[in-house]
Amino acid sequence: EKSGYASFMLKEIAEQPKAVADTLLGRIDSSGLLTLDEVRIPVSVLREVDKVVIVACGTAYHSGMIAKYAIEHWTRIPCEMELASEFRYRDPILDARTLVVAVSQSGETMDTLMAVRHAREQGAHVLAICNTNGSTIPRESDAVLYTHAGPEVAVASTKAFLTQLVACYLVALYLGQVRGTKWGDEIGDVVRELSEISTQVEDVLDTMEPVRELARGLAGEAGMNTVLFLGRHVGYPVALEGALKLKELAYMHAEGFAAGELKHGPIALIEKGLPVVVVVPSPRGRSVLHGKIVSNIQEIRARGARTLVIAERGDTAVVPYADHLVEIPATPTLLQPLVATVPLQVFACELATARGNEVDQPRNLAKSVTVE
Ligand code: F6R
Numbered sequence: 001e002k003s004g005y006a007s008f009m010l011k012e013i014a015e016q017p018k019a020v021a022d023t024l025l026g027r028i029d030s031s032g033l034l035t036l037d038e039v040r041i042p043v044s045v046l047r048e049v050d051k052v053v054i055v056a057c058g059t060a061y062h063s064g065m066i067a068k069y070a071i072e073h074w075t076r077i078p079c080e081m082e083l084a085s086e087f088r089y090r091d092p093i094l095d096a097r098t099l100v101v102a103v104s105q106s107g108e109t110m111d112t113l114m115a116v117r118h119a120r121e122q123g124a125h126v127l128a129i130c131n132t133n134g135s136t137i138p139r140e141s142d143a144v145l146y147t148h149a150g151p152e153v154a155v156a157s158t159k160a161f162l163t164q165l166v167a168c169y170l171v172a173l174y175l176g177q178v179r180g181t182k183w184g185d186e187i188g189d190v191v192r193e194l195s196e197i198s199t200q201v202e203d204v205l206d207t208m209e210p211v212r213e214l215a216r217g218l219a220g221e222a223g224m225n226t227v228l229f230l231g232r233h234v235g236y237p238v239a240l241e242g243a244l245k246l247k248e249l250a251y252m253h254a255e256g257f258a259a260g261e262l263k264h265g266p267i268a269l270i271e272k273g274l275p276v277v278v279v280v281p282s283p284r285g286r287s288v289l290h291g292k293i294v295s296n297i298q299e300i301r302a303r304g305a306r307t308l309v310i311a312e313r314g315d316t317a318v319v320p321y322a323d324h325l326v327e328i329p330a331t332p333t334l335l336q337p338l339v340a341t342v343p344l345q346v347f348a349c350e351l352a353t354a355r356g357n358e359v360d361q362p363r364n365l366a367k368s369v370t371v372e
Helices: 008-014 016-024 043-048 058-075 110-121 136-140 159-179 184-206 209-219 235-250 259-264 287-302 316-321 337-354
Strands: 051-056 079-083 098-104 125-130 143-146 226-231 253-258 275-279 306-312 324-328
Touching: 008 016, 008 337, 016 159, 016 184, 043 159, 051 058, 051 110, 058 079, 058 098, 058 159, 058 184, 058 235, 098 110, 098 159, 110 125, 110 136, 125 136, 125 159, 143 159, 159 184, 159 337, 184 337, 209 324, 209 337, 226 235, 226 259, 226 287, 235 253, 235 275, 235 337, 253 259, 259 287, 275 287, 275 337, 287 306, 287 316, 306 316, 306 337, 324 337
Parallel strands: 051 079, 051 098, 098 125, 125 143, 226 253, 226 275, 275 306, 306 324
Antiparallel strands: none
16 A cells, blocks of 8 residues: 555655665675575576676666676676567577576566577576566576565556666676676675665655755746756666656656767757756766766756756765756765666656656556567
8 A cells, every 4th residue: 555655656766775675685694795595596607607688678677777887897797788679589699608687577578578588598597687576587587586675566667676776786796706806895895885775765865855846846837848867877877767757757758868979969959948967976986977977067058958967965066067956875886876866766756746647657558568
């Protein structure tokens, strides 16, 4: 039941700190090592993996896009990410040294299931990341790492997405751990920071009133039908996810772009008053990324965009260019999607509600897509 929330979606957004904590539970031992024995692919096989291919659809695809950054950084194994619906009709090159990771909340998505079958026929090892016990995709995979989000009722995925991210990070870190990488120390630090993420998600949820107010304001503006989302690096899939949430819930034209692509076309869309959400990476860590995105914000603002900036608390460089600033807690760059996505979910949910849309059951959509 909705336990006092106006919608399942609001309830599920609020449940994210617990969902994240539950997905980590029992998977990190007291010395900070990952204990993923439940992944029944022998360590000897994981040590020989020379390529990872992630397949998924929709929101789950966005979690896989983020996983690619994490896997390649922490393990140095080449990683490809592909929409299950494309992968299954291609002629992908796979063998026994390929690890295929299939990400699915429901475990029943037809395209993802077919991709799993296609991969296994070619001898690849398949690991499912799934939220539904005993569903078809985990049953047909070699192994499964369950996300512990609990049942997700609202059609638009929120808490399942955050737990998919956690599971993807666990897989990336685990591969790094069993294979040994030059990032050994960093892996230990990240595992510790991952344990604190649930509190940080809670912190974000506690500071969402300005985002809701902004969403209600935009919902009431006549002719406001487009919102763009920009990000770089792991902020790029976050931008895509923010746009997808807004499309499916608010029925608005929303598009996510890699900020580096602006000059290759999208900047032509910028006109006076157009809301553009920008996901800003931490100014610490990969500071090159940060500098680039600050220039992007300046560029779009000079052309009249209204900038809605999501940035780390204390990031003073973005302040002069932010028409609206949403502050999120500091995290390592690769983990930022866990906190940066939450304001985008709240934004879409509030905007859709203000427009009178049914957020739990958006038009034309089904929770589980068991047909093509
Ligand atoms: C978007 C959404 C969908 C699903 C997609 C995959 O909010 O919920 O895009 O993410 O249909 O579904 P699963 O994860 O069940 O395979």
